[in-house]
Amino acid sequence: MRYVAYKIHPQEFAENEIFEKSLMLDGKRIHRVRLLGNVNNVDKSNIVSFELDGISVKDFENKSLEVEENDLLDVVGRIGEYNGERYVALEVYSKKNENKDKWIELRNLEIEKTRNYIKDEETITYNREEMSGELSIESEALEDLYGDLDVKDKILDIIRENDGITYEDLIDNSGLEDVELDNVLSELKEDGEIYEPNPGSYRIL
Incomplete structure (x- = not known):
């Protein structure tokens, strides 16, 4: 499934x-x-990024090259945080430059009417194959922006995003060789960061 x-x-x-x-x-x-x-604050020098009413939006797939200053945008995206910076990882967007006041008024009403329907997603699982591709693109772009991700942090993020992930899926998602992954997993277990509820399956402590 995909999160709402x-x-x-x-x-x-x-x-x-x-x-x-x-x-x-x-x-x-x-x-x-x-x-x-x-x-x-549109920046198209590396990945496309901009602020939306002060909120950082990062377009890791450069879908929004036509976005310009002062556009009114309706943005859908995933929540992200890196090095203390929170951002929205853009998935899709649409421009609402005509009748801006009406769009803003409508959105305020929509939020008011739908607020009671928000569900707690703490225990909801998602489609791993669908999300792993999106997260891979995002990680590659973040590496370009901020330098190489720490390998242990990378593995922790993958396990956190794929609760109960298997060893084989970790190999596929991390791109690490068996020996390197084994070393990282051993260190994370020794550090008390992860555990194995079943042999070859990993979860965050």
């Missing part, structure tokens, strides 16, 4: 806690959001 993209106000994204790439909203964890806001 919940409509929220940009300031809610800025003000609420982010935990394991999910946003805590009214005591519930959500993983995808839909934001409406005005664009500024």
Whole structure:
């Protein structure tokens, strides 16, 4: 399954806690959001990135090359955090430059009407194959921006995003050789970061 993209106000994204790439909203964890806001600080020098009413949006697949300053955008994306910076990893967007005030008024009403339908996604699982490809693209782009990811952090992120992942899936998702992965897993177990509920299956402690 794919997580629902919940409509929220940009300031809610800025003000609420982010935990394991999910946003805590009214005591519930959500993983995808839909934001409406005005664009500024567009940067197309590496990956496309911009701010949406002050919220950082990163387009790891460069789908938004036509986005310009002062556009009113409706953005759907995943919640991300790296080196203390929170951001929305863009999936799709649409421009709402005509009748901007009407779009903003409509979104405020939509948020008010749908807020009671938000579900806590803490225990919901998702399609690993679908998400692993998206996360791989995101990780590659983050490496270009910030330098190589620490291998242990990378493995922890994969396990965290794929609860109960098998050794074989870790090999596929991490790109590590068997020996290197074995060493990392041993260190993480010794550090008390992960455990094996079943042989060859790994979870975060």
